[in-house]
Amino acid sequence: DWRSRKKKEIFQYIILKWAFCLCIGLITGLVGFFNNIAVENIAGHKLRLTNNLMLKEKYFQAFVVYVGSNSALAIAAAILCAYIAPAAAGSGIPEVKAYLNGIDAYSILAPSTLFVKIFGSIFAVAGGFVVGKEGPMVHTGACIASLLGQGGSRKYRLTWKWLRYFKNDRDRRDLITCGAAAGVAAAFRAPVGGVLFALEEAASWWRSALLWRTFFTTAVVAVVLRSFMEFCRGGQCGLFGEGGLIMFKINTENSTYGTPDLIAIVLLGVIGGVFGSLYNYLVDKVLRTYSIINERGPGTKLILVVAVSILTTCVSFGLPWLSQCLPCPTDLDDQCPTVGRSGNYKNFQCPPGHYNDLASLFFNTNDDAIRNLFTSANDKHFQLSSLFVFFVSIYCLGIITYGIAVPSGLFIPVILAGASYGRIVGRLFGSVATLDVSLYALLGAASFLGGTMRMTVSLCVILLELTNNLLMLPLLMLVLLISKSVADIFNKGVYDQIVKMKGLPFMEAHAEPFMRQLVAGGVASGPLITFSGIEKVDNIVHALKMTNHNGFPVIDEPPFSDSSELCGLVLRSHLLVLLREKKFTKKKVSLRSEIWRGFKAHDFAKPGSGKGVKLEDLDFNEEELEMFVDLHPITNTSPYTVVESMSLAKAAILFHALGLRHLLVVPKTPGRPPIAGILTRHDFMPEHILGLYPHLNPHK
Amino acid sequence: DWRSRKKKEIFQYIILKWAFCLCIGLITGLVGFFNNIAVENIAGHKLRLTNNLMLKEKYFQAFVVYVGSNSALAIAAAILCAYIAPAAAGSGIPEVKAYLNGIDAYSILAPSTLFVKIFGSIFAVAGGFVVGKEGPMVHTGACIASLLGQGGSRKYRLTWKWLRYFKNDRDRRDLITCGAAAGVAAAFRAPVGGVLFALEEAASWWRSALLWRTFFTTAVVAVVLRSFMEFCRGGQCGLFGEGGLIMFKINTENSTYGTPDLIAIVLLGVIGGVFGSLYNYLVDKVLRTYSIINERGPGTKLILVVAVSILTTCVSFGLPWLSQCLPCPTDLDDQCPTVGRSGNYKNFQCPPGHYNDLASLFFNTNDDAIRNLFTSANDKHFQLSSLFVFFVSIYCLGIITYGIAVPSGLFIPVILAGASYGRIVGRLFGSVATLDVSLYALLGAASFLGGTMRMTVSLCVILLELTNNLLMLPLLMLVLLISKSVADIFNKGVYDQIVKMKGLPFMEAHAEPFMRQLVAGGVASGPLITFSGIEKVDNIVHALKMTNHNGFPVIDEPPFSDSSELCGLVLRSHLLVLLREKKFTKKKVSLRSEIWRGFKAHDFAKPGSGKGVKLEDLDFNEEELEMFVDLHPITNTSPYTVVESMSLAKAAILFHALGLRHLLVVPKTPGRPPIAGILTRHDFMPEHILGLYPHLNPHK
Structure with a gap:
């Protein structure tokens, strides 16, 4: 903006832009992978320990261990969140969306937020909350992109000068869009879905060139994840098995469908729309209540988190006792009952040779529960009553969990609830339908996602990439369209609601x-403060002190122009830099070229959050305040105007x-x-x- | 724009918008299907006849039949194109892109263009040209959308009043975007790809709401195509077999890859970039030459088409004679040699029990040739020399075919050439690579597509949907990124080049x-013509006659305002409507409310192409010319301005x-x-x- 660049600088700029995308992709991929390994290992050890105690029929001990580890993890997450970075609570997608709309809210993309987001999310997910790690991954990706773009954090003395090249809003916004796309790609292993998510949900402005760069970033993420998973297949990653990164295999054998299936699918869409909008409504209400509670201080936040954690634990440990034990099917590749940490056939309290279907859903990581719901092994695997109990409890737990002071994604609870009612509908239509119940579970998840988040193309592509089954495309489209249309009648999407509730000027x-x-x-806006082209220092300092405006119009007056005319707009941050240099004159004369010489374009570049010159740091004596300063060099002389x-x-x-x-x-x-x-x-x-x-x- | 609408009208508007999308989807799907059936049947009968003569060793007769039918089809296509709608020649994608950029070129979306595009494309593809039906399908989709949006064509007396609701540029542009997406979806059976194509390549402005509507349109197309193909599976569609709509099955067994594969893929990307930019360069040169030839009149166009047709026929009939006959493999499900019209093992001139591999590529429809190249049956199926000959001839034929007066898509020639060199590279790396040669063919096609068209995400998704194999995603991304980056060094994408060559102000x-x-x-712009708020009729008529400006500033002067000030902007079309009504006054007085009463907002709505009031149709006598007219009611009083x-x-x-x-x-x-x-x-x-x-x- 300040001076036209040389060829070499343009080249450097382009190389850096792509190098940043590469870095964002690499780091986000790494973090996503680390996240998964950590969750799988922590949750795995917890579940294995409890499970082994259960097998030995030491039920009370098992309960103590389970409650204890869940509460410990919850408290760890809540302490991080409440004391270090309150901005890291919640999904993070609304905040990223608001940032990309131009709202630079406080510490949303700060390094502390990044740190808490990663570890808080690990603890919260491993602690058994009904939350996902997908929303936090998007926020994490955006934070990584922001930190890279600012060249590290000055607060923690981690700065690299040569990285600090992107100093304007647009370049930073582009990087953060790439970061958000990389986050989705890392969370779902869905590179195309990530690009579409950034396009459909996150970004407020979009250019074709950006499509191309986000695509590159997500491709890097996909490659990084793939190579790490290849590496882990050898068994070097502890309990991280096949399953870490969700990727559900749905059988493609039976994907023909008839009229009854279509009726069932339309029904699913309608149900998804109604449940989805109700979910949004309730989440909004709960959030408003929680925000009152959370305002009382970190201690109250902590208590709320622990309360929700204990409630969740009790539900997931208690409800399976209600379920009937089912005999193990005879023709089976898997172990039954399952001995290790995952698997479909949890023994729980049942006698040998039997399994508890509700425990397979509750007494598992959320990813494994989804995988179990999407399984097609046997359509009688889950009892209808178990599915119903599971759906109701997950729906309610999902609502009361969002808004507590831990990083909490919304995708997983929504997929869990949707898949369970999808499977219920599939079972009910079982006699007339030809589609597999696992496909109904997928369609149910899609309908509920469409009903809450109101995305279409990106959700469709993400689900396709998750399940690796392109033949479902028309059905997924249908169900998403119906559920979104139905839900749009009642209220807005959940992310828009949260943005509005937080009072961000979207x-x-x-x-x-x-x-x-x-x-x-x-x-x-009311009383307008303007500056002359050559203004008294005192007036400027006074205006800066009295208002918090960020831009001031500059007006040229005779004798410097023929008549009083608009010269342009000057920004607060540029004024502060100019004042700091104290290039003042005693009289009203123009010294444009002299001022130029003292500065580099770099000095006026937009600093990272909270890093600019502050008015309090500047100090002027009486004499200086009576002097004049020429504002022309820092005035944007062609601002956009309207009559x-x-x-x-x-x-x-x-x-x-x-x-x-x-x-x-x-x-x-x-x-x-x-x-x-x-x-x-x-x-x-x-x-x-x-x-x-x-x-x-x-x-x- | 004119008056704020009532609730009922808004509701009607929304319903209509979606109904239009449904109609566009249905009709485009139908046309796409009809197109495919026609091509498959015409080309099928032609090939079967020739093939049977070849089997009886009546080679000369076979050649005469082959040349005769190809020439007849070529002449039919050229006559349609040269005499009825010259705008239908070529791909159509550049024109659609220009339209969506705001360039309303002559008769690009006229009904005659639609008619010629559909039938010309059928004849050209069936006539054995190295052209595709994909570009024309995009144009067809856009034409259908435009006609629906205008409520039919007045010229052919096919108008429906109740459909004529979308009268402004934006609504029309939205519809045409949906149409273009539907075209891609119908051509490739790629609904998500269609949406992304519209987003990445076609549209210049994009809103989130549009994503949602194009998605619906392409979903409808997918459902229509699917149900018709289901219907045709019974055998009621003549020679339309499995294959009509391209959908290539690539085996997913072996999709692991090692370092040698990656090297080969990088190499493929570079080759694709170089060949792609060279292709664009040559296409541009040839197009400029052709446009000189084509300007001489329809007769010359016809001769050019026939010449290219005979050349193509000779190449495709002559070159297979050079190839060695190969013995049929023994373990085979298919017939060998093939008796019917399609299949991998053309007998051609070979003795029984042998097949001619070059004839399987040349002596086939283009879709079948691609399917053969993507086949993984046997990596020695094609000889290296055959692949090389095929690549060179298709590359050259593709270049000289684009620009002749027939509807000609670029996708198919590019995929054919790319797949053949991809297969060559696969064969050369065969000893060290682990990927199947069919996957190399796919990657080759991707690299060449990336090199010529410079799309990334949409091509990637289209190819994924074509081959139904999500595991190829990272490799496809890599190859597309490399080939696009390499090609971007040399020149612009082929569609941008064509837009520029046609002189459209993009x-x-x-x-x-x-x-x-x-x-x-x-x-x-120079000498500026302005009107007063209340202007003499004579001045207006004179200004409209003398210039072809479409907008005139209106200036209010005393005594109607305090000083001379800008009132707004008035459009030529609105002026003409106002003049037609002849609400003139003898003196300079304002009769705003009276003028309002005489009109409905509808009268000023933008008419379809070539349907507005014309200045020549208006007639004024001396007295009227001396009278005044109040321009205020039709002036846009808040035009965008810059200093x-x-x-x-x-x-x-x-x-x-x-x-x-x-x-x-x-x-x-x-x-x-x-x-x-x-x-x-x-x-x-x-x-x-x-x-x-x-x-x-x-x-x-």
């Missing part, structure tokens, strides 16, 4: 209908399409001051506008 | 670097991001006329700017 791509009735001049009589809806579209932070409003008629106001993101928020014009109908 | 999303040195005021000192690069980004047609330039200083110029698409074209400022370095 800028929609479309203008609200009532904006058509207003003009840009009508909502522009005050422009329709607000059009101004909003302009603001969003170009990703602006400030939009200057100029007067329509001459003879008035050359600037009528300034529009920022907050001025476009419906709440703000409806506050100014309470008589407006917000829906019209 | 607006790129990014601004050229030299635009940073210019200001918006410096390039705005004349705004950087041209920023203005270009604004222009593209908002999809504008006119951008008003206002003066910076007061005291001058309130409008300094108007910027249109042509003003942003690099050729135009470099014409105005010849001293600028276009690369800096």
Whole structure:
């Protein structure tokens, strides 16, 4: 922006851009893999220990061990989250989405958040909560990208100068989009799905070139994961078996379908839509309650986490006792009952030669439970009552778990609940349907995902990549379309709800209908502070102190121009840098070239979060305050402007399409001051506008 | 835009939008299926007849039949194309891309183009040209969408009033995007690929809501195709066997790969990049030559088509004679030699029990040839020399075929050539590689596609959906990334080249670097014609006659405003509608409300191509010409404006991001006329700017 670059610099820039994508892919792949190994090992040891005690019929001891380890893990996760980085709680996808919309919320992508997100997620998932590691992986990917883009963290003295090349919002946003895509790719082993997720859900602006770069990043992730899994196949990774990274095999033998199947699928779609929107509604309510509780301090957060943890543990240990023991099927490749940590046939309290089907779902990691639900071995494997009990408890646990102070993804609870009711529907239609129950479980998961998250193409591709079965495509599309349409009648997607609940000023791509009735001049922010082209230092310091505006219009006045005219816009951060150098003059004269000489374009580059010059750090004596400074060199002389009589809806579209932070409003008629106001993101928020014009109908 | 709509109307609008998508999906699916059946039957009968004569050793007769039928089909296609709709020649993808960029070129989406595209494509493909039906299918889908959106064609008296609801550019563009996606989905049976194609290659603007609607459209296409193929499995579709719609089965047994494979794949990527950019270069040269030939008239076009047809026929009939006869393998499910029309083991001139491998490639439909190349039956099936001969001839034939006056897709020639050199590389690395040669053929096709078309994600997904093998994903990504990167060094993608060669003013999303040195005021179009708010009829008619501008600024002058100020922008089409109604007044008075009463919003809706009011149709007497008309009701009072000192690069980004047609330039200083110029698409074209400022370095 500041000076046109030389050829060498452009080349360096391009190489760096791709190198960053490579790094993001490598690191996110590594972290994703580490995450999985850790969860599988911690949860595996816990389950094996408990299971062995159960086999010896030491039930109480088993319960103590189970509750104890779950609570310990939960407390570890909660301490990390409550004391080190509160921003790491929750899914992280809404925050990434908001960041990519241009909202630079506090410490969302800080290094501490990254650290807590990784370890908190491991502890929470291993601790048996009904949460996934997918949302946190997306946040992790975005954090990694952000840290790389900032060239490390100054706070922890981990900075690399040569990495600090991307200093503007757009480049950073691009990197973080790549990071989010890499996160999805690492969580689901779905590279194409990752790209589509970034496109459909995360990004607010999109360029074709970005498609190409996110694709490269996710390809790197896929290669990294594949080679590590190849390495682990030898058995060097402890309890990490085949299963670590979810990848479900669904048999493709029977994928023809008839009319009854289609009816069942339409029904699944409708159910998914209704349950999904209800889920969103309840999650929103619970979140609002929790946020009141959580505001009381870290201690309260901790108590809430422990309470939910104990409840979850009791449900998952207690409910299987209600289930009838089933005799092991005779023609079986697997062990029955299962001895190791995973497998479909948990013995639990049953006599030898029998298994407890509910324990196979509850008494397992979430990934294994999903794998069991998607299994096609035997459609009588689960009793209807067990599936029903499981569905109800997971649905409720999922709702009360999101919002506690641990990193918690929403994908896994939703898939679990969806797969269980899908399997129920499959069983009920069993006599007339030709599709396998495992495919019904998949379609059920799809319908519930569509009903809560309201993505379509990306979910479809992610599920296809998860199950490696392209023949399901038309059915998946159908079920997603129905469930999304049904759920859209009731409320918004869960991520949009969370963004709104957190009060982040998310800028929609479309203008609200009532904006058509207003003009840009009508909502522009109140008392306007402007600077002259050559301004007294005192005025600037005073203005910076009194307001927290980030941009100030600059006006040229006679004798420096023929008449009073708009020169441009100056940013707070640039003003601070200029003031720090103290290139002041006693009189109102222009010393443009001299100021230029003192600076490099680098000095004005956007610093990482919380790293800029602060007003408090600057100190001026009386004499300096009476001097003048030439603002021309740091003024953006061609800011985007709209006439005050422009329709607000059009101004909003302009603001969003170009990703602006400030939009200057100029007067329509001459003879008035050359600037009528300034529009920022907050001025476009419906709440703000409806506050100014309470008589407006917000829906019209 | 004109009046805010009522709730009922919004509901009607939404229902119609989705109904249109459904219709587009249904019709495109039907056409795609019809297309395939026709090609398979025509080409099948032709090949069966020739083949039977060959088996009886009547070689000369066979040649006469083969040449005769090919020439007849070629002439049929060329006559349709040359005399009825010249716009139907070629792939159609560049035209669709240009349309979606906002270029409304003549008759690109007319009903005659649709008709010729469908039948011309059938004849051309069945006539043995090295062309595909995929590009034409995309164009067909777009035409269908356009016709539906316009509510039929007025020229052919096929109009439905109730369908004529989408009257603005954006809705039409959305429909055509859906149509293009449906075309890809129908051509490749790749619904997700279709969506991604529309996103990556076709569309210039993209909204999340569109993703969702294109997805629905392609899902409908997939369902339609599937049910028809189910129906045809009974044998009711003549010679349409399994194979009509390309869907290649590649065995998934052996998809592990080692280092030698990776080296071979990198090599494939590089080769694909080099061959691809060379292909683009040669296609461009040949196209420029052909366009000179084709300009001489339909007769010359016809001769060119026949010449290319005879050349292609001779090559495909003559070259197999050079090949050695191979003995049939003994352990085989298929017949050998093949008796019917398709199959891998063409007897050609060979003695019984032998087959001619080159004839299996040449003497077949293109789809079957690709299927044969992707077959994994036996890696010695094709001799290296045969593959080499086939590659060279297809590469050259592909280049000289594109640009003749028949609908011709580029996908199939590129896949054919790519698959053959991929198979060659696979054979050469055969001793050290572990991947199957069929997978090498697939990767070769991918590399050449990446090298010519420069798409990544969409090609990858299309190929995955074609081969139904997700395990190839990382390798496909790798090869596409390499070939695209290599090819990008040399030139642009083939579709971009064709758009440029056709002289269409395509607006790129990014601004050229030299635009940073210019200001918006410096390039705005010359002698500016403005109207007063209440203007004399004579002046308007005169201005409309003298210029072909589509937008005129309107300026309010005293006594109707305090000072001379910009009122807005009025469009030529709206002016013509206003003039037709002849609501004139003798004096300069405002009769805003009266004019309103005479019109409905519908009257000003954008008509379909060539359907608006024409200036020649309007007739005014002397008295009327001296009267005044109030332009305020039809003036867009909040047009987007930029200050004349705004950087041209920023203005270009604004222009593209908002999809504008006119951008008003206002003066910076007061005291001058309130409008300094108007910027249109042509003003942003690099050729135009470099014409105005010849001293600028276009690369800096």
